[in-house]
Amino acid sequence: QQQVKQSPQSLIVQKGGISIINCAYENTAFDYFPWYQQFPGKGPALLIAIRPDVSEKKEGRFTISFNKSAKQFSLHIMDSQPGDSATYFCAAGPSITGGGNKLTFGTGTQLKVEL
Amino acid sequence: DTAVSQTPKYLVTQMGNDKSIKCEQNLGHDTMYWYKQDSKKFLKIMFSYNNKELIINETVPNRFSPKSPDKAHLNLHINSLELGDSAVYFCASSIGGRNTEAFFGQGTRLTVV
Numbered sequence: 001q002q003q004v005k006q007s008p009q010s011l012i013v014q015k016g017g018i019s020i021i022n023c024a025y026e027n028t029a030f031d032y033f034p035w036y037q038q039f040p041g042k043g044p045a046l047l048i049a050i051r052p053d054v055s056e057k058k059e060g061r062f063t064i065s066f067n068k069s070a071k072q073f074s075l076h077i078m079d080s081q082p083g084d085s086a087t088y089f090c091a092a093g094p095s096i097t098g099g100g101n102k103l104t105f106g107t108g109t110q111l112k113v114e115l
Numbered sequence: 116d117t118a119v120s121q122t123p124k125y126l127v128t129q130m131g132n133d134k135s136i137k138c139e140q141n142l143g144h145d146t147m148y149w150y151k152q153d154s155k156k157f158l159k160i161m162f163s164y165n166n167k168e169l170i171i172n173e174t175v176p177n178r179f180s181p182k183s184p185d186k187a188h189l190n191l192h193i194n195s196l197e198l199g200d201s202a203v204y205f206c207a208s209s210i211g212g213r214n215t216e217a218f219f220g221q222g223t224r225l226t227v228v
Contacts, residue, residue: 032214043119043205043219044158051214087156093214101146101209101217102171105158 003027004092006106013113019077021109023090026071032093033066034103035075039086047088048075080113087111118142119220121206127226128196136191136223138206144218146170146211147189149181152203152222164189165211196227 006023013019023033034049050057050064050073057064063076077084090106119140128134140147148171149161163171167183178194189206206220 034216038156041221043207043221045219046216049216089158101148101211101215102160102163103217104160108156108158110156 003104004090004106006090006109008109009107010110011112013077013080013111015080015082015113015115017080017113019080019084019111019113020074021088021090021111022072022074023106024070024072025092027092027094027104028071029094030092030104033064033073034091034093035062035064036089036091036105037086038089038108044089077111080111082113082115085112117221119206119208119218121204121220121223123223124221125224125226127228130196130198130227132196133192133194134196134225135193136204136206136225138189138191138220140187140206140208140218142208142218144208144210145186146209147183147186148207148209148217149189149191150205150207150219152205154202158205162189162191193225196225198227201225201227 004025035047036044037047038044048059048062052068061078066073088109091103122137146165148163152158161175162181164183180192183189203222205222207217209215209217
C-alpha cells in the first residue's frame with residue numbers, strides 16, 4: 001500500500017518553464033511534508049519542507065503548496081533550469097512522537113529541463 | 116568534510132556471501148537510519164537508531180542486522196545475500212525527535228550476482 005502517491009513519474013520542461021510535481025497522502029497522522037532532490041549517484045538532499053499549519057512555503061524558485069482538506073501537496077519550480085534536472089521525492093513524516101523521523105517517501109519524479 | 120559517509124560505495128558479491136556496509140556521521144546527530152532504494156528508485160526505511168538504540172525496525176528479513184557501536188556510527192551487516200538484495204543502501208542521520216531534516220550519505224550500490 002503506497003501511503004504517499006506521487007505524480008508524474010517523469011517530467012520534461014523547457015528552460016524557464018514551471019515544473020509541477022504533485023503528491024497525495026492518506027494518513028491524517030502525517031504532519032511534516034518535505035521534498036528531497038536527488039542527483040545521479042548521490043543521496044537525497046532536503047530541498048524544502050512544510051508543516052500543515054501553512055498553505056504555502058516559498059524558498060527562492062521553489063514553492064510548496066499544501067491543501068490539508070484534500071490531503072495533497074505539490075512542488076512548483078519556477079524558472080526551471082537545466083541544473084534542476086534530478087529526481088524529486090515528496091515525503092511525509094508522522095505526528096506521533098517516539099524518536100526518529102520515519103519518513104514515508106513518494107515514488108519519485110524524474111525531472112529533465114531542456115534548453 | 117563529508118557529513119554522512121558510507122563505505123564502500125560499490126559492492127559486488129556472490130549469492131550466499133555475508134557483507135557489511137559502514138556508515139559514519141560527523142554532524143553530532145543522535146539518530147541514524149538505513150534506507151533501501153530499489154531499481155525503480157523507491158526509497159524505504161529499514162532501520163532507525165537513536166543514541167545506539169533501535170527504534171524503528173521495518174519488516175526487514177532477519178538476514179539484515181544493524182549495529183550501532185556509538186551514536187556516530189551505524190553499520191549494516193547482511194547474511195546470506197540474495198539476488199533481491201541488490202539495491203542502493205543509504206545511511207542517513209538527523210538531530211532526532213521527529214520531523215527534522217535527514218542528511219543522507221552518498222549510498223552503497225550493492226549488486227548480488
